[in-house]
Amino acid sequence: MNVLNFVQAFFSDGAHWHGYDGIPQRLLEHVQYSLLALALAAAIGLPVGLLTGHTGRGGNALAFIATAARALPSFGLLVLIVIVLGFGLLPVMIPLVILAVPPILVTTYEAVRSVDPSPVDAARGMGVRESRILFQVELPVALPLILSGLRSAAIQIVSTATIAAYVSLGGLGRYIVDGLYQRDYEKVVGGATLVAVLALVTLAVFWAAGRLAVSPGVRRR
Amino acid sequence: MESVTKRYADGTVAVDRLSLEIRDRSITVLVGPSGCGKTTTLRMINRMVEPSEGTILLDGEDIQRRPVTTLRRSMGYVIQNAGLFQHRTIVDNIATVPRMLGWSKQKARARAAELMERVGLDAALAKRYPYQLSGGQQQRVGVARALAADPPVLLMDEPFSAVDPVVRKGLQDELLRIQDELGKTIVFVTHDIDEAIKLGTMVAVMREGGRLAQYAPPAELLAGPADAFVEDFLGADRGIRRLSFFPSASLDLTTGPVLPLDATAEQIAAAGAPWLLVTDAEGRPLGWGEPRTLTAGAIRPGELLPYGRPFVPGTDSLRAALDSAVLSPAGHAVAVDDAGRVTGVVSQAAIGEAIRGAHAADRADEAKVAS
Numbered sequence A: 001m002n003v004l005n006f007v008q009a010f011f012s013d014g015a016h017w018h019g020y021d022g023i024p025q026r027l028l029e030h031v032q033y034s035l036l037a038l039a040l041a042a043a044i045g046l047p048v049g050l051l052t053g054h055t056g057r058g059g060n061a062l063a064f065i066a067t068a069a070r071a072l073p074s075f076g077l078l079v080l081i082v083i084v085l086g087f088g089l090l091p092v093m094i095p096l097v098i099l100a101v102p103p104i105l106v107t108t109y110e111a112v113r114s115v116d117p118s119p120v121d122a123a124r125g126m127g128v129r130e131s132r133i134l135f136q137v138e139l140p141v142a143l144p145l146i147l148s149g150l151r152s153a154a155i156q157i158v159s160t161a162t163i164a165a166y167v168s169l170g171g172l173g174r175y176i177v178d179g180l181y182q183r184d185y186e187k188v189v190g191g192a193t194l195v196a197v198l199a200l201v202t203l204a205v206f207w208a209a210g211r212l213a214v215s216p217g218v219r220r221r
Numbered sequence B: 001m002e003s004v005t006k007r008y009a010d011g012t013v014a015v016d017r018l019s020l021e022i023r024d025r026s027i028t029v030l031v032g033p034s035g036c037g038k039t040t041t042l043r044m045i046n047r048m049v050e051p052s053e054g055t056i057l058l059d060g061e062d063i064q065r066r067p068v069t070t071l072r073r074s075m076g077y078v079i080q081n082a083g084l085f086q087h088r089t090i091v092d093n094i095a096t097v098p099r100m101l102g103w104s105k106q107k108a109r110a111r112a113a114e115l116m117e118r119v120g121l122d123a124a125l126a127k128r129y130p131y132q133l134s135g136g137q138q139q140r141v142g143v144a145r146a147l148a149a150d151p152p153v154l155l156m157d158e159p160f161s162a163v164d165p166v167v168r169k170g171l172q173d174e175l176l177r178i179q180d181e182l183g184k185t186i187v188f189v190t191h192d193i194d195e196a197i198k199l200g201t202m203v204a205v206m207r208e209g210g211r212l213a214q215y216a217p218p219a220e221l222l223a224g225p226a227d228a229f230v231e232d233f234l235g236a237d238r239g240i241r242r243l244s245f246f247p248s249a250s251l252d253l254t255t256g257p258v259l260p261l262d263a264t265a266e267q268i269a270a271a272g273a274p275w276l277l278v279t280d281a282e283g284r285p286l287g288w289g290e291p292r293t294l295t296a297g298a299i300r301p302g303e304l305l306p307y308g309r310p311f312v313p314g315t316d317s318l319r320a321a322l323d324s325a326v327l328s329p330a331g332h333a334v335a336v337d338d339a340g341r342v343t344g345v346v347s348q349a350a351i352g353e354a355i356r357g358a359h360a361a362d363r364a365d366e367a368k369v370a371s
């Protein structure tokens, strides 16, 4: 039996398509965890990145924090937090958010900082207020880079959200964890395939968001 | 500007006790070598840079007393490379300040369309994005954007330095035309002395260390540089360039050597000149010829030498007249009217006489001012 047979067997088994352990349910849970983690990470990373990028201050501190955060192993962190806080959604969210903040924060900072200074100077000279300069001059031009930061954060979250299963939560990680425990490799491969597909869908969603949100003048086509 | 000094945080003195009176409704050019404090001076006017000492008055009022955004919105600001907003279309770029001032979208766009026409931009460019425009077109958009809310003052920092000489000349002519029509008070920074002389009503030459070397109208600058630095900065051909400020209207034209293509042998002989200017039936110049080589009655264009570049008396300066004379094989400048028809010719000697006359008149004027 090769991997493709596993995949085929997993997806053709009707029992996998309904119920609380069915694919739709697990997929929905996985998407929910991912979206929540991404929203929390963006709520931290975007404002800080935008502000530091606009003022140009705090870049070194950011780089240090980001590198330190990247060095933390998500799974190890999860175990540690569970020991301290016990089971629940929070112990899952903390490592996911810590994983996702650095790419968002660093790319947002870099994106805003690397905006051509002359339109900013022109806007300031015309009497545009600082907040408007940030949101109406810098942000639209920095948007493609900012989106790419969010995209890599989202991809990392989607693949790492499988750890939720270790603390008895749902999501696609359930198939992998349970499959390994039950030595049901069909399930393991099926779960992994679903995670990969979801990552691809995430890519597609960000591509579409870029098409919609980024001005053709910035996309240059 | 009253004794304005700018010392940056690192101790650099960019502008040193600069006093300058900028005249209403005229173009004041700040010119000088790189790093002499031109940009700093300009940016102190809209408070992008705050002076360390001294005061800047606008219509008699200290600019420090105006809210900074109000001050800036009353001054158009144009920079090198235009600084257009990449994500906005050309109309929306131009409509920026009107929109900020609360104009309706419709009114702001109508105004933008009007300005595109004024700065010589094709209306078809309105919906384009900045990257789809040439450097010269982008610069025009920059000027239109600065003019959008009709500010009385326009600050321009090397606006035309990134475009090629032909486009630059077009932009300069356009600016002079706009200034004629709108009567703005323009402060213009450049490091190009020719640009300064062409555009300036008054030219402030600055030297390193942010000090004013000379402040004078361009003709006066060319006639009498204050010191060796200014003289050196003005460069070669100062005398020739100064001729641009002397009118050619007073030149005495002669029509003696001007003949049509079908001139007879008698007419050619009667002209008695070593060189004859032959014209077509409408009176437009065709070229110079020596009497002995011309076929009387039916002169062929192949017998003629080029006549160089004619000048229009009254419109062109003595510099153009002299140039025309120097280019001509006969040593005579060709004068034409607006339709390009020959009105006469004038010799190098006569132009030389006119130049001496103009210099004398200028000295007399100066003496009158001095007394």
Ligand SMILES: Nc1ncnc2c1ncn2[C@@H]1O[C@H](COP(=O)(O)OP(=O)(O)OP(=O)(O)O)[C@@H](O)[C@H]1O
Pocket: B008, B009, B010, B012, B013, B014, B033, B034, B035, B036, B037, B038, B039, B040, B041, B191
């Ligand atoms: N923000 C700043 N901090 C410190 N020094 C500065 C700053 N801005 C300009 N300077 C210095 O002040 C001096 C004048 O600069 P400024 O930009 O006004 O010159 P400029 O005449 O416009 O030159 P250029 O023709 O190259 O544009 C220079 O020596 C420059 O290095």
Ligand SMILES: [Mg+2]
Pocket: B038, B039, B040
């Ligand atoms: Mg400068």
